[in-house]
Amino acid sequence: METTFAEKEIKSKASTGKRTIKKVAVLGSGIMGSRIACHFANIGVEVLLLDMVPKELNAAESAKGLTLDNKNVRNRLVTDSFQNTLKSNPAPLYHKSFASRIKLGNFEDNMKEIVNYDWVMEVVVENLKIKKIIYDQVEQFRKPGTLVTSNTSGIPIHLMAEGRSEDFQKHFCGTHFFNPPRYLKLLEIIPTPKTNKSVVDFLMHYGDLYLGKTTVLAKDTPAFIANRVGVYSLMKTLQIVEDMGLTVEEVDKLTGPVVGRPKSGTFRLSDVVGLDTTINVSNNLYAGLSGDESKDGFQLPKMVQQMQERKWLGDKTGQGFYKKVKGADGQSEILSLDLKTFEYRPQQKSKFETLEATKSIENLKDRFAVLLAGKDKAGEFYRRSFLDIFQYVSNRIPEIADELYRIDAAVSAGFAWEMGPFETWDAIGVKKVVGLMEEAGKKPAAWVYEMLQNGFEFFYKVEAGQRQYYDIPSKSYKPIPGTQDFIILDNLRAANKKVWGNKGATLFDIGDGVLNLEFHSKMNTLGSEVVEGIIKSISVAEKDFAGLVIGNDGANFSAGANLAMLFMYAIEQEYDEIDFMIRQFQNTIMRVRYSSIPVVVAPHGMTLGGGCEMVMHADRVQAAAETYIGLVEVGVGLIPGGGGTKEMTLRVSDRIEAGDVELNALQNSFMNIAQAKVSTSAQEAFDMHILRRGDEITLNRNRLIADAKTAVLDLVEQGYTQPLPRKDIKVQGKTGLALFKTGVFGMLTGRYISEHDAKIANKIAYVMCGGDLSYPQLVSEQYLLDLEREAFLSLTGEKKTLERIQSILQGGKPLRN
Structure with a gap:
């Protein structure tokens, strides 16, 4: 291991x-x-x-x-x-x-x-x-x-x-x-x-x-920072829900990803955490606080009191705001609690005009102004909940923290919010929010008025690529301590460090002769704009820079290839276009490996399919500890076609010795691809041979790009030399192919896999064995890439592959057919 x-x-x-x-x-x-x-x-x-x-x-x-x-x-x-x-x-x-x-x-x-x-x-x-x-x-x-x-x-x-x-x-x-x-x-x-x-x-x-x-x-105050603010926000939300008569489903939709919160929303998250935990913290705060003008916000709403009496505390008691039951057909169904009748009922879909208006707004910061301006129940909910939390946090300085950035950092990290309350306030506009507060009969703390009167209109700003916060005592902006070693791409964007860009990618100068290529396509998929960005960034780096980092600050590194484009070509049977797409992507991935400058890839979160293939072709990988990586193309009826199957075969060749060990090693890598296995951490990716000796792990996600830059400079210091394409990859030919086909047939007859699964598995085996060569021998990377491309192309013509792709595109769920 x-x-x-x-x-x-x-x-x-x-x-x-x-x-x-x-x-x-x-x-x-x-x-x-x-x-x-x-x-x-x-x-x-x-x-x-x-x-x-x-x-x-x-x-x-x-x-x-x-x-x-x-x-x-x-x-x-x-x-x-x-x-x-x-x-x-x-x-x-x-x-x-x-x-x-x-x-x-x-x-x-x-x-x-x-x-x-x-x-x-x-x-x-x-x-x-x-x-x-x-x-x-x-x-x-x-x-x-x-x-x-x-x-x-x-x-x-x-x-x-x-x-x-x-x-x-x-x-x-x-x-x-x-x-x-x-x-x-x-x-x-x-x-x-x-x-x-x-x-x-x-x-x-x-x-x-x-x-x-x-x-x-944090200060030694009741519940410290995160729970003090987070639990207050939750309890006020429940009070507003009770007052407005909103449903469980409506609230979870309003308080989920649309506002940068976990997709579980308010009520599902409460069930997972346990309502008793929230009740205990809230009761303790209500009993122990003095000098908190909003202390009543910690009082339990009637619905919470009823749930406490009935011991409906969430997942730990089998029911809470949701309840999982088996229907008449034996299938599991999740029911929702009707907050008026306190009976469980089938879930209802909720729809709001305000949310519909934000569907085309990808940038979270740009959504908040639209949400608070809504004329429906959603708009009213957002105005009441957001203005209240803004007022609350402004009054907690200096009680629970002397600096506003500490409140944002604690709440964001503790409750998985993408933006803290002051960051959200900033996104809407400090002055605008104060006006909305006054219209609603609320007022922020006096220091906010003083800040605005002194001509400071933001809680945060970026100066020379570093984020600064408004410091209340000194009435000036100061750098956020401890972040000087971070490279945050949004800060570089604000500092005009952009070298090149298109709709799907941006190239930044991150200093010391190193560039960083950022993806910002939907789910960071690898469409034509991103492919163009990779080629362009390597060319620019080779001409004027020392090296390149490929990394981003998105929720995930990359969800893989752009399936929508592939599906469109496949439906129209434009196989020449598909062949061109695969060739271009293979050439791009190989350019990552065979460039004259070191390329370090910095994956994090979901790193799937083509994203994994890019990682596997880097000179070095600097992975976040929470990296979930794998070649998952089988799930959509395909095989890895961007060099992934080739690279797994190459890595087996590099680590085998002789005899049965070769086939055992080959089988393990084959199974990783055939089962679409995804690592549960970067550490596990070493076992899967996706990460290799020399690759490193970063524990703190905020340090990832900075660590990747250091890795580039280390390679430069060591005297990086462009590698040569490989022509010494040992493959097993018919010997290995026969064994794989026998195993696949056994799985098929045992009904462990479908006929289409078997077809895909046999194509993976064909590539990894080097085709039907009569004996084990050495082949080149290009030889394996050609086999890989042919297999990928043939599968795009299969009806069941198109059904699998369609299922992912329409519902995000894999189809086993």
């Missing part, structure tokens, strides 16, 4: 100043504790995960005749919690093997081991008395200088530090992760007045660089 390269990179950097983190102890193995332990294991850290010793035997232990002294019994709670976490979906680990980095134990037998650990993190139940008991034990065994932090979300940090030693208090603070910690990017750092500044600085940097987090410095 080739997983060591990214780990070496992480470990080589895993110290900041004089402090190094090699071992972390996590105290508490519940949902958060186990998942936090897994994320530390993801970055190569050794973890000790501890929990309580059971007070009595369970039935299974009694049946085996075990006693409470048995080690397995004493570790039962931590073992059960950890195993449940490993089974959870989405997976908490980048790679299953990383579980071996986590040692399990209990508070009584293993707490003494924390003397050897660099960081002790407490993640036990939200009870101050219990936490203090744990800290008594930590004080007994920790060595001076060891970091101690709490993942609490509801207990004031300073209360937990009371009565502790001076060294403990200097090295203690809150480190609040959001669940699931692998995927949600927020890490709030909450110091006490006695926490050493060097500790805070270390944690801010470590969370960013090594844990891949948006680290936000």
Whole structure:
């Protein structure tokens, strides 16, 4: 398993100043504790995960005749919690093997081991008395200088530090992760007045660089930043919904991707998280807040009170705002809760004129003004909810944060919003929003009026390619700390760093002789404009620059080829046009490999089909940790036609030795293509041989393009030389082809695959074996590319392939026919 390269990179950097983190102890193995332990294991850290010793035997232990002294019994709670976490979906680990980095134990037998650990993190139940008991034990065994932090979300940090030693208090603070910690990017750092500044600085940097987090410095105020604002926004939304009589479906449509929020919307997300969690946080805030003018916003609406009484808390109780049932035909159906009758009913489609008006507006920033101007119920909902949250956040400065950018960063990273409240306010226009507020009988905080009176009309601006925020005390703009190492393409756009562009791609000068090609087609598909952009960017780089990065700041790197264009040509039987398209795309991908300058590709998120093929032909790959990559063309009835099948064959040839090993290696790569396998992380892509020795992983997505630029400069420094096309790829010919055909026939007769699946699989095998050559021999890349293109072209003439493509284009769902 080739997983060591990214780990070496992480470990080589895993110290900041004089402090190094090699071992972390996590105290508490519940949902958060186990998942936090897994994320530390993801970055190569050794973890000790501890929990309580059971007070009595369970039935299974009694049946085996075990006693409470048995080690397995004493570790039962931590073992059960950890195993449940490993089974959870989405997976908490980048790679299953990383579980071996986590040692399990209990508070009584293993707490003494924390003397050897660099960081002790407490993640036990939200009870101050219990936490203090744990800290008594930590004080007994920790060595001076060891970091101690709490993942609490509801207990004031300073209360937990009371009565502790001076060294403990200097090295203690809150480190609040959001669940699931692998995927949600927020890490709030909450110091006490006695926490050493060097500790805070270390944690801010470590969370960013090594844990891949948006680290936000928060004050020790109720619910800190993200939950304070996010839960307020949710509760106010529920109150507005109740007042306006909106349906569950309407609200989820209004509060989903159209406003840059998760596609689950408000109610589906609440079901996933658990309504009890929201209720607990909201009740605690309502009871504990003083001096918050909008405290009543945390009162539970009647519908939430009813759901609490009925224990309809979401997925964990089997029903919430939605309920999954089996219909008369045995098929699963998801019903919606009628908020008026409190009965479940089939889901209803919702439609709003205001949303229809934004369908053609791709840029999120441009949508908000249209949404708030709507004359229907949607427009009213947006005005009420957005103006209220704008007023609320303006009044929370300096209570929960001294700087406005911290509120945006915390809410965006914690709740997966594309834009924070101040960013959204900026997109509509600060002055315009203040006018709308006043019309609605609301007013923002006094500092907003003062800002406007002093001639500052934006919360953010870009200066010399760096984003700056409005600093209230100094009444001036300042760079956002910690972002100086990021390369954000929107900032370069504002700074006029564009070198070239068309409708689907833009080329930027990112400094030090390096260019970056950005895609911005729909879903970053690889249509003619993007292909033109790749060719143009390499030509420009070869002439005047040192190297090229291909990367973007979109939600995903690339969804693959433009199927709509291919489908149109196939329906019209324009096979010459399709042949030209494939040749052009193959030539473009090969240009990525065989250029005179180094090309580094920086994938992230979904990187499928042609996007994966581009990655596989880079001189080096700098992948985001959360990269889901694979050759998925089989799903639309095709084979990888942009060099993917060829490249997989080449890589098998490079790593085989002799005999059966060759066929085994070839079969594994064949199955990855035939099953349209997609990696669940960049780390897993090493196993699939999509990423190779020398490719590297970036934990923090915001650093990806900057790291890719560094990789380009490293290649230049090493004396990059243009490689030569390969003519030494070993293929198996008829020997391998016969074995593959036998296997495919067995799968077909066993009804594991359809006839069309078998046809596609046989074409993949034909290419990967080099055709029906009479014996194993060496062939060229171009030979395999020609076979690949012919197979791809032949499948575009198949009716069942067209049906599969149509299914994806119309509904986004793969068709098995």
